[in-house]
Amino acid sequence: MTKMEKLRLDIEGMTCAGCAGRAERALQAVPGLQEASVNFATGSAQMDLGTARLSEVTAALREVGYSASEEDAVLSIEGMHCASCTARIEDALNAKSGVVSARVNLASQQAKLRFLRGAITPEDLARIVTDLGYPARPVEAQNEDDVGERRDAEIRDARRMAVIAAVLTLPVFVMEMGGHLFPAFRDALHGSRGKETIWLVQFGLTTLVLAWPGRTFFARGLPVLLRGAPDMNSLVALGTAAAWIFSSVALFAPELLPEGTRAVYFEAAAVIVTLILLGRWLEARARGRTGSAIRRLIGLQPRTARVERDREITDVSIETIVEGDILHLRPGERVAVDGEVTDGQSYIDESMITGEPKPVAKTPGDPVVGGTINGQGALTFRATAVGRDTMLSRIIAMVEEAQGAKLPIQAMADRVVRLFVPAVIFTALVTVAVWLLFGPEPALGLALVAGVSVLIIACPCAMGLATPTSIMVGTGRAAELGTLFRKGDALQRLDGARVVAFDKTGTLTKGAPTVVDVTSVNEATRNELLHLAASAEAQSEHPIARAIETAAQEAGLSVVKPSNVQAIGGHGLTAKVAGHSLVIGTARLMAQENIDTALVQDALAKLTGRGETPVLIAVDGEIKGLIAVSDPIKPHAKAAIDALHRDGFKTAVITGDTSATAKTIAAELGIDHVEAEVLPGEKRDAVRRLREAFGPVAFVGDGINDAPALAEADVGVAMGTGTDVAIEAADIVLVSGDPRGVVTAVYVSRQTMRNIRQNLFWAFAYNIALIPVAAGVIYPVTGMLLSPMLAAGAMALSSVFVLSNALRLRRIAAPLEGDS
Incomplete structure (x- = not known):
């Protein structure tokens, strides 16, 4: 049933x-x-x-x-040491009914889960992992103290175990290896104490090493081995147990062994444990540094703030601050939460958030960002976002999400790791069998050395650390440079992009257009055109509408309320103002409304040739003139385009502006391809055309109308100064809105992917090269076998090498001067 x-x-x-x-x-x-x-x-x-x-x-x-309903959770996991550990935990979690997805990160020692609410709880999932032999607990939120204490405790424990093992192992190593190196020392030692006594001392110390600091290998490795899912701990447990058992038999029951094979390998078992524990200590120290960017971001937020309540200013914990609270900021203090200045003037250093080194002036009405540092002035500001809603918290969440991602390049490593440990055990058994059948005397001793060496040297630790450590360090460093990888796999997709397409307004240009000229015809006046256009555009949020309204205000003109306003996406609008029917917008809109524009064609050609945007105005069905609007190009846009060309990219601009304007800007910046007069809904199609022509596309935009293109592109890059909709649709966010951030993102992507490939090559090449050596393929030529102790040292160093290589990414600097 x-x-x-x-x-x-x-x-x-x-x-x-x-x-x-x-x-x-x-x-x-x-x-x-x-x-x-x-x-x-x-x-x-x-x-x-x-x-x-x-x-x-x-x-x-x-x-x-x-x-x-779906829900996300994070589990903090202890005891993971290799890729086979993460693979086993992932398989167990994904097999659980109610789990939508599970990703386990060896470098961060965490599992990120998505599950069906009601079907299972984070506590249930933590128990599943704990039952596998890896203590786990749900993580609600981490602060700097929690992260630091956990990291320090892990490092302290790893150091203590390594030191204990080293102290106990040193006498064993000196007694055995000292005798091999200096026969006179061995003769004196055996002559004064007796060989059996020396072996007995080695037995006692080695047993203590295995039972105390080395017990973790047996406690975790043997149960999973018996369940048919061995991991790295199983390899170490099998190898050291084999050496210890053989040596114990040679000591206590030598008659059971053939003549010539009665030797002890206690020092091998003890040194293997010591070296691996030493490697884990170094690994824990290095892994702690991989998450330093997150900890620095968390540390930006102050613990308390001065809040005005009931006309009194008191220091309160930031957890108690709510939206609408009035906060007082003294010179030199950090801003506690996001807000809007209500009183005072100062300059604020926002470099830790945006990467921009120049302090930003703040006056009433300006926004302030939590975590930034106030200059010499005092400010009062109203809290507009607290807790998880602040920009700093959102940045931390984005970086954590990216750091927990799995790249497509890791899929191959994962497939190998799932079969790796069982394959190593099989290889060790075959090695022992071959030596027993074909090896010279003492075959049993040589078979033991070769088998143990294969078990010890073939640890998949480096494979498991190769990708996640590079992702953690790379995305963390990118965040410090003002470039947020919201999705970790964007690192690999950006590395594969061949064309970078830009939206124009707000991306390549400042997004704050200004009126530079007004041309009137048919007896209209400049002020009349400005008055009518500003009135019609009064309800529009479009940047051009704001430019026209500003120009009318500067001319001292009043604005009246329009009626029957109808926006025509990508073209303009129609409205009634003071009894007149107005059509305002592009030449295409005028053609649709059957309005003759012959009188403004010369002016139209002149201003479009200068790269200015024309806004045509028709009153009661008759053309009355046009307003020329210019959106200045951002100062560093040209440098960004030039750098992308040097990196081998094709560049493009996709804009709803006129073809003439777009081509003028493209020529000024050196952009290769132009897609102009594109309606918002057509930007996605433009991205597809670029992909067909050039290959994978990275699209850079900032507005709501860019969201479909950002989603369609192989990599979507949003300006942090843009809309929330664009940011949510993007894979990468440039906090400062500087186009040079695209170059930084590309550079970080390429450096990180190069680092990952180096790590994976080292991890695989190490095993491919050294497993045969450990098995004894060079014995017929050299007459030597790889010592299990050297195998343990090499195994530990492979993980330390991968971590150290990943940590080099912390030194990445912005490739363009000033972009940091």
Whole structure:
């Protein structure tokens, strides 16, 4: 009889009892599902899963317009030391009903989960991991103290175990290896104490090493070995246990061994444990440094702030600050939360957030960002975002999300690792068998040395660390340079891009256009055109509308309320102002409205030739003139385009502006390809055309109308000064809005991917090269076998090498001067 699995799901989208009935009928139609019932009051479904799969249940809900609520969680995991550990945990979590996805990161010692709310809890998932032998706990939120204490405790414990093992191992190593190096020392030692006594001392010390600092290998490695899923701990446990057992038999029951094989390898077992623990200590220290960028970001936020309440100013914890609180900021202090200046003037250093070194002037009405440093003036500001809503918190969340990502390049390593440890054990057994069958005397001793060396040297630690450590350091350093990789896999996709396409307004240009000329015809005057246009555009949020309104205000003109305003996307608008029917916008709009523009053609050609944007104005069906608007190019846009060309990219601009204006700007900046007069909905198609012509596309934009193109591009890059919609659609965010940030993102991407490839090459080449050496392929030529002690040292150094190589990314500097 099939065992039933009780399941509860929270359902989103139900608005009435009829919805609940519809969802219930959909669930009851799932083959194999038993006793499904939906409760509208609780917004949940109860069922016996039976023989049905959870994916079938969620699909049935989606078909009728509802969805199972999903939730994210993070688990902090202890005891992971290699890629096989992460693979086992990932497999166990992903196999659990209710888990949508699970990603385990060896470098950060965390698992990031997405699961169905109600079906399972983070505590349940932590128990699953703990039962595998890796203590785990859910993480709600981390502050600097939590992260630092955990890291320091891990390093202290690793150091203590390594020191204890070293102290106990040193006498064993001196007694055995000293005798090999200096026969006179061995003769004197054996002559004064006796060989059996010396071996007995080695037995006692080595047993203590294995039972105390080395017990972790047996406590974690043997249970998983018995369950048929061995890991790196299993390899060390098998290797050291084999050496210890053989040596103990040689000491206590030598008659069981053939003549010529009665030797002890206690020093090998002890030194292997010591060297691996030493490697783990160095690894813990290095791994702690990989997350330094996150800790520095967390440390930017002060613990307290001076808040005005009931007309009194008191120091309060930042956790108690709410939106609307009035905060007082003294010279030199850090801004506690995001806000808007209400009083005072000062300069604020925002370099730790934006990467821009120049302090920014702040006056009433200007925004301030939590974590930045105030200059010499005193400010009062109103809190506008607190807690997880502040820019600093969002940056930390973005970086953490990117650091937990898995790149496509890691898929190959993951596939290898899942088979690697069992393959190593098989190789060690084959090695022992070959030596016993074909090896010279003493074959048993040589077989033991070769088998143990294979087990010890073939650790997949370096494979597991190769990718995540580079991602952590690379994305962390990018964040310090003002470039946020919201999605870690954007590192690899940007490295593969061949063309960088830019939106124009707000991306290549300042996004704050100004009126530079007014041409009037048909007896209209300059002020009349400005008055009518500013009135018609009064309700528009478009930057050109604001430029026209500013020009009218500077001319001392009043603005009246328009009526019947109708915006025509990408072209302009129509409206009624003071009894007149107005059409304001592009030449294409005028053609659609059958308005003759012959009188302004000369002026139109002149200003478009200068790269200025024309806004044509028709009153009561007759052309009255045009307003020339110019959006200045950002100071460093040319340097960014030139740098991209040097890096081998094609460049393009995609804009809704006129073809003449777009081509003028493209010529000034040296851009290769122009897509002009593109409506907002057509930008996605423009990206597709570029992909077909040049290859993978990175698109850079800042507005709501750029969101479809950002989503369509292989890599979407949003200006941090742009809209939230654009930022949410992007893979990468340039905090300062400087086009040079694109060059920084490309540079970080290429350096990080190069680092990952180096690490993976080292990890694989190390094993491919040294496993045969450990097995004894060079013995016929040299007459020597690789010592298990050297194998342990090489294994530990491979992980330290990978970590040290990844840490070089902390020295990445912005490739263009001033872009930091």
